[in-house]
Amino acid sequence: MNWIVVACIFVAGLVVRDVNPAEITAGGFIDETICRTADLAEIHRKFALELYKEVSASEGANKNVVLSPAIVNMGLSMLFMGATNDTKKAMTEALYLKHFYEMNEEKHEIACIFNEYRNIDSNSPLTLELASKLFADSTLTLDETFLTLTGLFGSKMEKVDLHNDTESARNHINNWVYKNTGNRIEELFPSGTLNSLTRLVLASAIYFKGTWKEPFTTLKNGSFDISENETTTVTYMSEKLNTRYIYDSEYDIELAELPYKSLPGDLQVSMILIPSYYTFDYLATEQQWTSGYLHKAINKLMAKEPETVRVKMPKFEIFGDYDMKPHLSAMGFEKIFQPGVANFYGINGQRDLFVDSAVHKAFLKVDEKGSEAAGAFGASVGFLSLPPQVVLHKPFHYILYEKTTETFLFMGRVMNPNL
Structure with missing residues (x-):
């Protein structure tokens, strides 16, 4: 049994497999003219608050808390693109997408709200950058539909040698995270987090400066x-x-x-x-x-x-480092972590993958x-x-x-x- 490792640094949404190519722009993003953000925004707010309440209660009353529910949502939504059967059903409910799917025929449009976050002029004093990437082991062949769907989030795939040279692959992934978070998030994956059985890492990052x-x-x-x-x-x-x-x-x-x-x-x-x-x-x-x-x-x-x-x-500066596995399990995602139960057939055409770990780090600095x-x-x-x-x-x-x-x-x- 192989392992998928999911990395979420700071938000995401949900998507479906059947994509009409006419609705995808040249850059790989969904055409904004068909994006209905109101329903998606309500879904995101529900997920954000439930995630915050779960983490906050677990941290206890005396600790600072900083989360980006948005980037956690985005990482899970990308993973959802490869979920099938009971795993897909469980993730649909845990991501609050059940009603959205009943009301919207074009289910893949859930990715479009993340593209709204990219609507910033290059000369703007505001910086909000989202990045996502699939790091796949050189032996893993990913389904083309899965690559197309994750591409709707702006994600690309890179081959790395997770099986034979895990430590070099881990350092490479951590460096990508570091560069895409304004040099703020180091060592997203500590030593020992990945191993020779790891086959895929989904990394999502967000950087804000205002x-x-x-x-x-x-x-x-x-x-x-x-x-x-x-x-x-x-x-x-x-x-x-x-x-x-x-x-x-x-x-x-x-x-x-x-x-x-x-x-x-x-x-x-x-x-x-x-x-x-x-x-x-x-x-x-x-x-x-x-x-x-x-x-x-x-x-x-x-x-x-x-x-x-x-x-x-x-003035304050706070840092959060969270093992998301128990929090997400408590929110209804437990199936994705269970070998033999998790079904990510849509990722590689087999049922040999499950999520071994999910991590989230966040940083916030506020001054004058x-x-x-x-x-x-x-x-x-x-x-x-x-x-x-x-x-x-x-x-x-x-x-x-x-x-x-x-x-x-x-x-x-x-x-x-x-x-």
Whole structure:
């Protein structure tokens, strides 16, 4: 029995096998004119939140979390292109695609939402780069339909000698990941992760770098409350910004938007801040969230006119390194990891492949200039009407939100900015 190793660095979707060549552009991508992103965006948001809640609960209440549900989704969606029978059915449900398939005849179009992320002018101050690649052992012959379908994600195949020279192949794959994540993700596959039985590695990467539309100009050290009994000293950024802020009493949630610079026609990416001023029970709070709940709250935020908001938040840099196998198994993907049960006949025309490991690393840096990925509220009214304030002096949640597709690129929480 041979092994498929799946690597997901930071999002993806789902696709089907039957492709009409007329709907594929010369670059290998699906024609944007037939892409219906609204249904796909809802699917992506559901997957993103469930993945986050699963990982967050497993990490415990005291750890920072940074994930790119988008790139994990993309890697799984590419793998789905080769799934058949019960494995395909299980992945369809786990990726929330069952209803989409019932409503859309052209099932392969799920790849098109990732091509929306590539809609950035070369002169844009915003950087969002997606990359994916299949690294196949020199002895493995991949099905042409599988190569065509994974090509819809912009992926190409490269032959490597996984069987006879595993260590050189591992270093080569890790170098590809390093280069495609802005030199931020090293050693995605540690020594021993791949072996002579490995036949295929699917690697997906995302790199984001953005500059605040309005940068922070004031930096000052201050106290950050990690818990009721523990504090740490952090560097705070503070500024009076022209941006959006809401308190939604229906959902008892506060949100503030920090937009990144971009050109007209580019993607529109913002960091959504979600303070939690009145509780340290963050796991209980986030486990109550649903994708529909968050989406409705964010829509209310985006519908507001920008206003003057005083924002004070810590600088932070966090790194996440996750073994995704137990998390994905808990989400309904367990069949893909079971030899003799997994059916990836569509990859090579045989039933001798299963997924041995799935890994995910993510990096996020936030400072006064912007982000690279790698609390109290007070408003008083007297003779003057003071602007709302967002002061993040306690742990908080964040979402890197793409407004055109209405999807979550990254999400997580900051429990301790100094970790």
